[in-house]
Amino acid sequence: MSIVTSKADKIDRLAELSGNVGTSAGASLWRETFNRLRTSKMAIIGAAIVVVFVIVSIVGPLLAPYDPTAQTWRGDVLPNQGKFVGPREGNWFGLDHLGRDMFSRMLEGTRQTLLVGVVATLIGLVVGFAIGALSGAAATLGGRRGQQLDTSIMRVTDILLALPSLLLAVSVAAVLGQSLTTVMIAVGVVQIPVFARLLRGSMLSQGGAEYVLAAKSLGVRRRRIVVTQILPNSLSPVIVQTTLSLATAIIEAAALSYLGLGNPDPSIPEWGAMLTQAQRFFSNEPLMAVYPAVGIIVVALGFTLLGEALREALDPKLRG
Incomplete structure (x- = not known):
């Protein structure tokens, strides 16, 4: 019960902090938010990391010096004979145990990692938005049926929140297959x-x-108030959570790939899968695991910094 309360309280706290955001004029609010973000070092650093990550995911594979899936280098088949080769001329990050260029695989893995994070967040956002809007509208409109519907939805939500996120993700992945x-x-x-x-x-x-x-007091129907007033003014905390969820999604997706529940094709570079492949070489060749691990950490840090800065900029208690 304490786990449910802890998670739910944190989420409700974020909603409460942003609850009064919509009472200001929309244009002036977002202009003020943007001005605060421009002067925030945390926002600048986070945005810079995110922008670089997005650019690399788009153009990086086109700039890769070698085919990230090819097990050859300059015509030699498996030149390292099952061993990791460290950085050297022509291979900035070295070669993995199958003779594939690590730098090229890191560039291609950036696209795969971004794709997983964005799609997973969109799934959670779209479905969660629909459920939350239905529950919020039922609770706001009032009435016995509305309260019963809201209570039923929230109890199911609390049950899901009570489960550790990684355990729930592993359970779903195990049911659906690799x-x-x-x-x-x-x-x-x-x-x-x-x-x-x-x-x-x-x-x-x-x-x-x-x-x-x-x-x-002017006689506007409750449903119209919910759709045209309450719902649009309730989106600020959702926007903040979307940014933070991208970081969480990337970490959890990497964890699932590390556990062997990701792409069954090991030749496709993805940072979590690359960590799995580097596990048996970690004691002797840690660099093979350091590259994807650092990539995951830096990208997650970028989204987290940007999300936290956006939350502070939208917090009515911190706005002048």
């Missing part, structure tokens, strides 16, 4: 209850705002 699509779905399922509860909490926070009371 594939890259499975990793995306499994990580996306973990994100669904977070987005659902966050949006629902934000909508409840907005339900008591002055503009909602004013609309009710």
